[in-house]
Amino acid sequence: MAWDPCNKTGDKHEEDVPGCGDSTWLVMTVFNLYIFDRNGTCLHYSEWNRKKQPGMSREEEFKLMYGMLFSIKSFISRLSPTDYKDGFLNYQTNKYKLHFYETPSGLKFVMNTDLAAGNMRETLHQIYSSIYVEYVVKNPLYELGQPIESELFKAKLDNFVRGLPMFATKSS
């Protein structure tokens, strides 16, 4: 009998979960991505495979996420037994891994992936240098500190993330 991933914990089978009931089970996925500026404004948010909403509005979620990251940075600066260069890198729970990358200008890139993803720091740095810098910073019409409206940026980002070797939606 083929192992059905949707019934392994006995929970309700949702009709619209892609890939449920199939024997294919692609492992690595990216769930979502946040970009914050140095003041805590969320400049951009995209999701690809998110299955659970946090039970609060998007605005509140952004504030909670930024607050959590700020607290984690302060926490590690006090707790760290030795000097450090990059600081907070990532954390993981039993279901997801959150990767963090901050530029010297205070721009924060946060990506949630599943546990199979390795080090995403290089990927986040590439998103910064080849997508954010090219399509947002170099855009003369972009107002700093405002959420990113550029459709070109969103398209490039989407293509980039979908093209990552570790990105895969569950096939149907």
Add this chain to the structure above:
Amino acid sequence: MVIYSVFVVNKAGSLIYHNDHSPSRPEVEKTFGYPLELTLKLQDERLLVIFGQRDGIRVGHTLLAINGEDVSGTKLGTDNEKNVMDVLNDQSNYPISIKFGRPKLSSNERIMLASMFHSLFAIGSQLSPEPRSSGIEVLETDAFKLHCFQTQTGIKFIVLTDPRQGGVDAILHRLHELYADYALKNSFYALDMPIRCELFDTSLQTALEQAEKSGVYSGV
């Protein structure tokens, strides 16, 4: 392979046990001439370097001692009379030998950080994009790795290690075992209260030393 410290947090978020297993934090002592090229700032009752990083003295380091005398807060020495900033601004005291380093955590700070982590653990679970996620189990930085194991009763065992240390899951489970043996089975121990038991301390030390020596804890 170093294990820096162990914390045990109860279900309310208060610290009930801690152990600093690490070697002491990095310190640098240097002789300076007038004027002092570092900018110091008073923060949290300590003088911190905020500008002028050089020769091993980093931003964030605290002023620990002047000419061999320990500094506590802004006062120099055991008589706590001289103000450190006055001493540093007085040219006649130079050349002066000053020790900087990462500050050691006071016990209040430790309690506060433990509670902070207790909340961050819960927020990690709340912000999860996947349903039924646990809280933060591993938190990685480039200087250390924090591992957390939460039991069914809400007790958290937190271990700070070198990023390359392996077998930390075994250490965490061993800690849980020791907690069950020396705290819970102790008829005089009140639940969720600080753990003060010599046998717990010594068995914990043994387990940590074994893990450090072999690089991976075998659970024996």
